Amino acid sequence: MKKYDHKKIERKWQKYWREKKIYRTKEGGKKPKCYVLDMFPYPSGEGLHIGHPRGYIATDVYSRFKRMNGFNVLHPMGFDSFGLPAENYAIKNKIHPEVAVKNNVKKFKKQLEIIGFDYDWDREIITSDPNFYKWTQWIFLKMFEKGLAYESYEPINFCPSCLTGLANEDVEDGKCERCATPVVKKPMRQWVLKITDYAERMLKDLDELKGWPEHIKEAQRNWIGRSEGGEIDFSVIKSSPKPNFLILHGYTGRADKNFIPWLKEELEKKGYHVQSPQMPNTDNPTENEQVDYVVDNCQIDKDTIVVGHSLGAIVAMKMIIKIKKPIQGLVLVAAAMDPASQTSESRLFHRTFNWDIDFNMLKKTAGFRIVLSDIAENKRINYLEKLANNLDAKLVVGLAAKEHFTAKEEPLILQTLLPSIKVFTTRVDTIFGCTYVVLSPESKIIRQLTDQISNLEEVEKYIEEAKNKTELQRTDLTKDKTGVELKGIKAINPFNNEEVPIFVADYVLGGYGTGAVMAVPAHDERDWEFTKKHNLPVKMVVCPNYPKPICPVLENAYTGEGHLVGSGEFSGMKSNEAKEKMTKWLEEKKLGNKMINYKLKDWVFSRQRYWGEPIPLIHCENCGVVAVPEKDLPVKLPKVKFYEPTDTGESPLAKMEKWVNVKCPKCGGKGKRETNTMPQWAGSSWYYLAYIVKQNSKFKIQNSKLLNNWLPIDMYVGGTEHATRHLIYARFWYKFLYDIKVVGDKEPFAGLKNQGLILGSDGRKMSKRWGNVVNPDDVIKEHGADSLRLYEMFMGPFDQTIEWSMDNIVGARRFIEKVWKLQLKAAKFINLQRNFRLQYSVTAMVGGENLKYKINSKLEKLIHKTIKKVGEDIEAMKFNTAVSSLMILLNKIEKENEISKNIFETFLIILAPFAPHITEELWKNIGNKRSILFEKWPKYDKEKIENDVISIAIQINGKVRASIEIANHENDDKVKEKALSNEKIKKWISDKSIKKVLYIKYKIISIITN
Ligand SMILES: [Zn+2]
C-alpha cells in the first residue's frame, strides 16, 4: 500500500472533475430538482480566510448527498464584484477596479477549487459583467415604471469617510457598516426604492417560511417593525390669552357665502369667539364706509386675530391702521390687488379705496402677519409675495379648494389659523394622560410655526445640536432625555380640549410615524424619564387595579394595558375596547385616523461612487426623468482613469461629459445621464435567478420557463449578518418579480441555514490586526482538503461560533489516514471477488436494497444505524454528529481483521460527501470506473436497527449486581420483568421484599429493597 499523499490525490481528482465536467447540471429529465446555494463572496483582495469555507463545505456535503439521493442538483457559484469592498481595494492598491476584480476572482476561484467543491462553473456569474447587470438595470426600470423608484432630496445617512450615501441597512449603531465612521445626515439628491410598499407582504409571508431559522424570521419582523396605531391632530394655538377671530369678507361677498360660515363654525367648535360681520354696500364699496362699519360694530382687542379675504384684506389693514391698537395677528387671504400692480381689468373699488398702506404701522400693531396665496391663482402670486415682503409677513403658498379660496370649505385657511400637529401613537387609549407633545428635531411643523415661537433662537440651537447625534445616541434608554419647550404656543388635546406644552426633543425620531408624539409619562418609559427631568405633570389614565377604587401610585411608567380612568366617556373601558372606540371617535370628527407604521424605511438606492451599476435614467430638459429604452441596455459603466470618490456629493461619473451628455430618447432634446450608481446590494437581490438562465438565454429572465423549474431555492446558506439586509432586499425584489410575472412563487428561499463564525485560536475574530488569521491554502497544503472539510464539519454545531484549533485539524487528518489504511483490511476480500464482480454492474452490487455483510451482527447493525444517522443528520445540517457517527463506525470496523467489499464500499459512499477526494481514489482502487458521486445513497434496514440489542445494568440498592440484554423496542414492564427474573438478581434479592423498581430508559434498572 502506498502512503497517503493528499497532494497527489486531491490534485488528480480536481483535474478529473474539471475536465469531465461531472458537476455540470443538465436541464430536463425525470429527477426531482434541488437548488443548493451559497451566499456568494465579494472578491476582495485578501482572498478567502478559513471562516468562508464553513458554509461552502456544508452546501457541498448537502448537494453531494442530494445527488446521491437521486436529485438533479444545481449548485453554482459566482462573485458579487460591484461595490465598496472591490472599489476600496482598487483605490488602495492603485489598480483599476475592473482589473482588480478580475485578479481577485481568479484568486478566489483557485482557492475554492483546491477545497474540491462540486460547483457547476459553467454557470459562474460576476455581477459587474455587463451581460449580467443589463438585467439588474432592467429590473430597476420595471420598478421605475411601476412607480417604485423615486427621486428624493430628503436628508440621508452619509459616510464622510466612504464619501457616499448609505441605506438604513448599511448603518450599524450609528456607524458606517463598512468603515465604522459615525454617519451624518446629509440632504442630497438620490434614488429611493419604495420597499415599504412591500412591508406588509414581507412580514406576513415570513410565517410561511417553515425552512427558516426562527431567529432570522424574528430579526426580520423587528426590522420591518410594524406597529398599528393612530394619527391624531393636535391643534396648535398661541398660548394664553386665547385669541378671538374677526373675519372680513370681500368685494361682492357676504358673511354667509364661500368658506366663511364653515370657518366660523370650525373655530367656534374649538371654543373661540368669532365675529364675521356683513359689510355694507358690498357691490359698490367705499373705503371709509367699510372701515368705519368694522370699527363701529366689531369688538377688537389685543387678542383679536383679523382674517381678511380678498378686498376684506385691504379693509382689515386700513381698519387696524385707523384704530392704532395692537392686535394678536393679521391673516390676509388672497388679498385684493393694488390697481397699480394690475395691467388689465379695473374694478369699481379701485377708485374708492386709497391704495397707500402704512406697512410700518401694521408691523408695529399686528403681533404676527401671514399672507396666504393660492398657488393656482397665477396672476396674484407675485403681488402677494411683494405684499408679504412689505409686511414682513410669512407667506404661505398652497392649493385652495377652489380658485381664490371660494369653496364652501377651505382647510388651508383653518390650518393656517390653527396649525395642527399630527402625532402618531400606538396607545390612543392613554390620550387623556397626555401632558405634553414632542416634536422630533426634523419635524417640518416647527418651520411653519417660527413666527409664533418666542424662544426661536434656543429652539434652533437645539435642533442644530441634534443633527450631530446618532440615532443610537438619541434613543439610548440610559441617556439623559434633553429637550426644549416651544414657548409661546400650546397644543390642544382633541379629546378634552386641554392645552399642553410642546417640546422639541431628540428622543423622538423624525422617521418614526409622523415625527411627533403625544407624551403620556404615566404610560411610557421615555416620556416618564423626560417628565422627571423637566418637572412636568404625570396623569395616570390606565389603571391595572380596576375596578378596585384605588389605582396604584406609580413609581415608574405603567406600560401595560388595563381599564381607563379619568378618560371622560371612555372611562371604565378596557384598553383594547377604548382603542377601537376612540379611533372611531377621531375618524368621525375628522381629527385623526388609523395608521400603520413601519420601522423599515424606503431603500436609498444611490451611491456617489464609481464602481456600481449605472442607473439607466436620463434627465431631459423638456421631459424630466426618462427611462433608457430597453433596447439600449445595458448602460455600460464608462472606462475611466480616475474613479476616486469626490467630495462634492457627486459621483465621479458626473465629470465624464462625453458619457453624461446624451440625447433624450423621448424628444431628442438635450439630456444628461443619471450619474449616481446602484448600491452594493443591487446585483445580489436577484443573482440566484441568473445562474438558472445564464446559458440558455444570456441571463434573460423575462419569459423564462427554466426559472420555475428550479425555484424556489431549496437550501440557502450564509451568515446571519445578512438577515436584515440582503435577505430583506432579495425577498423584496423577488416579490416584485412575482408581481410582474417573471417568477411564479412568492418567496425565493424555501430553506435557509446560517453557518457560525470561526474565530481565531485566541478566541478573537480573525483579523490581520490580531495576527490570528488562518489561510485555508496553508491548511490544505499541510493536511489536505479532505481533512479541512472533515474538520470544519466536525468542529461543532454548524450554526454556532467556534474557535479554530490546529490540534483538532490533526485529529481530522488522522481519521483520513485511518480510512486510507482500511483498504488493507478489505484487500483480501476484494481480490477474491474481483472476477465475480466483473460480471455485474457496480450499482447492482452496492448501495442497493440488499446489502450483504459477511460479518458479525453487531457491526451489521451499526452500519445500518450509521447510514440512517448520517443521512438524517446531513438533511438537518447537523454535520458534526454525522461525522461523529462515521468516526464511531470506523473505530468498530478497524477492530475487524478483514472486511467485506460491501462494508468498505458502503463506508466510502457515506463518507464521500465529506471527503470526496480520498473516497474517489479508494473507490477507483477497488476497481470502480464511475465517479463515486454517481452511487446511490445506501438504504438502511429498519428492522435491523429496531432489533438492536442494548445492554442494561441492574442495581440493587445502589450497587450494580448484574446486566441484561434487551431489544430496544421492548416496553418498560417487560424490561423490569426480565431484570427481576435474572438468576443473579434473584439470588441477591432472595427473601427481601421489593419496595420499588425504577427503569431509566436504555440505561439502568434500579431495584430498592427493604
Ligand atoms: Zn464608511
Ligand SMILES: [Zn+2]
Ligand atoms: Zn425629452
